[in-house]
Amino acid sequence: MNSDYPLTTEQIATYQRDGFIHLPDILSSAELAAMREAVTSAVREDSVNDDPNRVKSSYEQIFIQKVNLWARHQNVRPHVLSKRFGNIAAKLMGTRARIWHDQALFKEPHTGAKTPWHQDTPYWPHEPKRLQTTIWIALRDATIQNGCMSFLPGTHQLLDIEPVNLANPQDLYDVAPQTRGLKPVTIELKAGSCTFHNGMTFHYAGPNRSDGMREAFAIIYMPDGTTYNGVGHVVTDQVKDTLKVGGALDTSLFPIVSD
Numbered sequence: 701m702n703s704d705y706p707l708t709t710e711q712i713a714t715y716q717r718d719g720f721i722h723l724p725d726i727l728s729s730a731e732l733a734a735m736r737e738a739v740t741s742a743v744r745e746d747s748v749n750d751d752p753n754r755v756k757s758s759y760e761q762i763f764i765q766k767v768n769l770w771a772r773h774q775n776v777r778p779h780v781l782s783k784r785f786g787n788i789a790a791k792l793m794g795t796r797a798r799i800w801h802d803q804a805l806f807k808e809p810h811t812g813a814k815t816p817w818h819q820d821t822p823y824w825p826h827e828p829k830r831l832q833t834t835i836w837i838a839l840r841d842a843t844i845q846n847g848c849m850s851f852l853p854g855t856h857q858l859l860d861i862e863p864v865n866l867a868n869p870q871d872l873y874d875v876a877p878q879t880r881g882l883k884p885v886t887i888e889l890k891a892g893s894c895t896f897h898n899g900m901t902f903h904y905a906g907p908n909r910s911d912g913m914r915e916a917f918a919i920i921y922m923p924d925g926t927t928y929n930g931v932g933h934v935v936t937d938q939v940k941d942t943l944k945v946g947g948a949l950d951t952s953l954f955p956i957v958s959d
């Protein structure tokens with residue numbers, strides 16, 4: 701997991717122009733099998749107390765989301781701390797990369813709802829917000845039928861848009877009229893392949909209309925030097941006492957993962 705993935709200067713330029721990139725075969729089949737096993741076991745363990753018969757909120761209907769697995773599950777750690785991914789994130793951002801958090805995103809068969817168009821970074825207690833990047837790894841093939849992702853090219857340049865409420869989404873053209881006329885790029889992924897997207901790029905995933913779980917694992921990176929602005933977030937709220945508003949997010953929960 702620490703061997704380098706060759707990234708060309710064209711790929712870096714494409715990412716910086718569009719705000720996302722598709723990188724095929726980021727994992728060997730053995731690495732994919734190990735990651736799938738680690739992540740699916742962690743999701744299973746973290747779900748033991750969830751009542752399967754509860755009425756799900758509209759947010760919970762989008763996906764099963766388990767955050768920061770690496771901090772609780774030994775088997776997930778090496779995947780999240782992977783230098784291969786961290787070095788790609790650093791090259792795309794143009795700075796050293798720290799982990800912000802990871803998340804399993806499992807869209808349930810038939811019932812998994814669409815993930816509305818949104819940007820990510822506005823939800824995060826970070827300053828500045830321009831470069832954060834997410835690797836979204838397909839643990840099973842991600843297809844149009846089971847809810848693969850789509851991106852709006854160039855929208856990472858839109859820095860002042862009101863955050864979309866994922867539970868009760870506003871119309872994309874109301875929050876970001878500048879996106880009218882842009883053509884979404886939909887990317888189906890083979891298991892073991894990934895996309896990277898800038899946290900400001902508008903993205904979307906369709907509902908899961910298939911018989912199988914859409915299993916994805918995302919690792920989110922922030923540039924070294926990103927500071928904490930004190931806004932509430934599930935990752936930082938748990939360690940609030942160790943953080944200073946205006947101070948760098950540089951504790952052991954946010955390790956450097958690039959050379």
Ligand SMILES: O=C(O)CCC(=O)C(=O)O
Nearest residue numbers: 805815820834836905918
């Ligand atoms: O997995 C999904 O449906 C959406 C993922 C997403 O929004 C993200 O990784 O930022």
